[in-house]
Amino acid sequence: MVPEARRTRDLIFVIGAPGAGKGTLCKMLAEANNVDHLSLGDLLRQTVSSPNADQLIAGCIHRGELLPTHILHELLYHRVAQPVSSTGGRPLLLDGFPRRLDQAREFEAFGPPKLILFFDCPEDLARERVVTRKLGRIGDTVEMFDKRYSEFRESNPPILSHYARPEGRLITIDTSGATEESYQKLQAALGSSEKWAALTSEAPKFPVEWIREMTDDQAHS
Numbered sequence: 001m002v003p004e005a006r007r008t009r010d011l012i013f014v015i016g017a018p019g020a021g022k023g024t025l026c027k028m029l030a031e032a033n034n035v036d037h038l039s040l041g042d043l044l045r046q047t048v049s050s051p052n053a054d055q056l057i058a059g060c061i062h063r064g065e066l067l068p069t070h071i072l073h074e075l076l077y078h079r080v081a082q083p084v085s086s087t088g089g090r091p092l093l094l095d096g097f098p099r100r101l102d103q104a105r106e107f108e109a110f111g112p113p114k115l116i117l118f119f120d121c122p123e124d125l126a127r128e129r130v131v132t133r134k135l136g137r138i139g140d141t142v143e144m145f146d147k148r149y150s151e152f153r154e155s156n157p158p159i160l161s162h163y164a165r166p167e168g169r170l171i172t173i174d175t176s177g178a179t180e181e182s183y184q185k186l187q188a189a190l191g192s193s194e195k196w197a198a199l200t201s202e203a204p205k206f207p208v209e210w211i212r213e214m215t216d217d218q219a220h221s
Contacts, residue, residue: 009080010091010199011110013098015159016119017152018145019126021175021182025119026095028183029190033200038079040096045137047075064144066151069103080110091199093117099151101158115195116163117186118156119175123149168195 012035016022023039030037044067048058057075060067067075080092091114098104121129130145163170171189175182190196 009110011080011113012091012093012199013104013113013116013163014093014095014119015098015116015156016175017121017123017126017156018148019129020119020121021129021179022095022119024179025175025183025186026093028179029186030093035091035093035200037093037095038076040076040094041137043075043079064147066099069100069106072103073107076107098159100155101162104159104162113163114169114199115193116159116170118160118170118172119182120172121175125176168193171196 014022014026023041026037026039029035044057044061047053048061054071057067057071059065066072076094076097080094094113098107126149127142127145130140131142133140160170171193173182173186173189175185177185
């Protein structure tokens with residue numbers, strides 16, 4: 001049970017296949033709006049890079065396997081269950097979570113997400129992005145992508161079905177275009193969302209020209 005005093009953070013789940021653009025687009029969205037961004041992938045990579053890394057966690061990451069749900073929740077707890085006094089009341093983009101329906105259901109002890117963003121990208125394009133990006137990440141290979149995409153293909157539809165109601169909570173964005181094009185589609189989709197407006201009513205808005213400058217040298221992640 002999560003202490004009542006800590007159920008304070010408004011969560012936005014961000015889901016999509018590897019290579020769908022979650023990391024890049026979430027960073028841009030957080031910069032342009034009054035929201036925070038936590039990448040589950042980055043958190044896990046930081047965890048296993050520690051000299052005292054838990055060997056169970058490290059083994060799962062190196063094999064491209066999903067962590068047991070209870071371990072994953074322990075890692076996320078202190079990043080997510082924070083009082084308003086320490087976050088300024090900013091919503092949190094939880095990038096790369098959930099990857100299975102049981103993760104979503106158990107994590108709702110923190111409170112259900114206010115929004116779910118699904119970044120939809122074709123498999124062939126997502127594979128090309130992953131294997132050609134030069135980020136030095138564990139698992140950026142064709143073999144690991146195919147393993148992870150197979151899991152995504154099986155696990156994602158139940159998540160989408162689970163969050164299809166109430167209407168307006170699940171937003172699907174086509175991220176098959178270039179970074180700027182995908183970001184404009186994301187902004188357009190959020191611009192018509194009452195739930196997003198309620199979460200970011202005081203957020204500053206940056207012009208398209210700023211977005212173009214920011215994305216000149218960026219690749220999808």
